[in-house]
Ligand SMILES: [Zn+2]
């Protein structure tokens with residue numbers, strides 16, 4: 001399958017914990033999961049929050065023969081991995097799933113993920129996973145894939161650590177940065193570098209700027225910081241992402257309006273939003 005565009009789809013945009021209240025249904029309650037279906041059909045996924053369940057059902061239905069999925073995890077806090085036990089491709093023997101995530105001294109990425117699949121937290125054991133899996137730990141650097149895609153990555157400040165990603169594919173650049181805390185006086189330099197000239201920047205926007213001071217050291221950002229980075233790094237399109245679980249649809253819409261006054265090509269991501277990124 002080959003196409004003239006990459007397709008970006010948001011399967012989960014909520015931060016911290018899933019929500020299901022009626023005031024939040026437009027933005028959506030699933031936690032972090034973003035899919036890029038590359039123009040050549042490659043499956044690329046950022047984070048495995050609750051949004052990855054429906055994504056997995058979708059992908060699993062598409063394939064009866066061998067196929068691969070590349071999953072890039074920002075970190076292993078619950079809201080970024082909790083959907084994985086319900087990710088249907090893990091239960092298909094003809095799937096090969098490559099996990100990438102930050103290196104931590106305390107525990108391997110493999111153990112952190114496979115630890116989800118065990119009693120008393122889950123009825124299945126990691127031995128019941130039928131897909132082939134690989135686990136690659138990243139610190140700072142870049143990684144090239146067989147199809148010519150490149151992923152660049154760098155760690156950023158967040159409790160227990162997290163990692164930012166820049167995907168370069170067929171001349172298009174998609175940058176995924178979530179669960180990040182900038183300091184009061186300085187935006188994280190590696191983030192500005194990774195975001196430079198991106199076609200699409202997806203960035204943690206957990207809080208309104210007024211709410212950020214009360215949540216210092218929680219590891220998150222404000223829409224104001226997102227728009228500053230978008231301007232400085234000269235990105236083309238900005239998506240606000242990872243909204244606080246207490247924020248209503250109204251709160252997020254208000255955030256979008258205010259952010260657009262600073263950086264006009266801003267969209268507050270919502271569950272189900274799908275955009276095409278035409279190849280150059
Ligand atoms: Zn999170």
Ligand SMILES: [Zn+2]
Pocket residue numbers: 075077158179219
């Ligand atoms: Zn986190």
